Amino acid sequence: MHELRLAAERGEPALLAAVLDRRVEMLIDGGGIVPADPRPFRGPEDVARKICDVLEDDPAIITEREVNGQRGLVLHRRGEVTAVVCVNVHHRHVTELWVQLNPDKLRQWNRPRPTADDR
Numbered sequence: 001m002h003e004l005r006l007a008a009e010r011g012e013p014a015l016l017a018a019v020l021d022r023r024v025e026m027l028i029d030g031g032g033i034v035p036a037d038p039r040p041f042r043g044p045e046d047v048a049r050k051i052c053d054v055l056e057d058d059p060a061i062i063t064e065r066e067v068n069g070q071r072g073l074v075l076h077r078r079g080e081v082t083a084v085v086c087v088n089v090h091h092r093h094v095t096e097l098w099v100q101l102n103p104d105k106l107r108q109w110n111r112p113r114p115t116a117d118d119r
Helices: 002-011 013-019 043-055 103-110
Strands: 022-028 061-067 070-077 080-090 093-100
Touching: 002 013, 002 070, 002 103, 013 022, 013 043, 022 043, 061 080, 080 103
Parallel strands: 022 093
Antiparallel strands: 061 070, 070 080, 080 093
């Protein structure tokens, strides 16, 4: 997971492909709001290239977080979460990625977190 984040931050397809399983698949949900190809991306080269395309347009701060009870990455742009990625890893290689870009489904991630003063 850490290697995936570092490779994504560098934005180099070859580095990304090295941490992806040869049968990796990635699905992207834009919800019809954010342009996203509905077909799955398959194979390390296609997945790595697509990740770089998504990040190239608007660089993001990427953090490692738990997403829906599993490993994940959260992309922040201009102080707002713009993507959440669920990641499956097997034997140190990423086998599946589910990318959520739909802003309606990211609202929960952008709510202010309560502080001790709010309780």
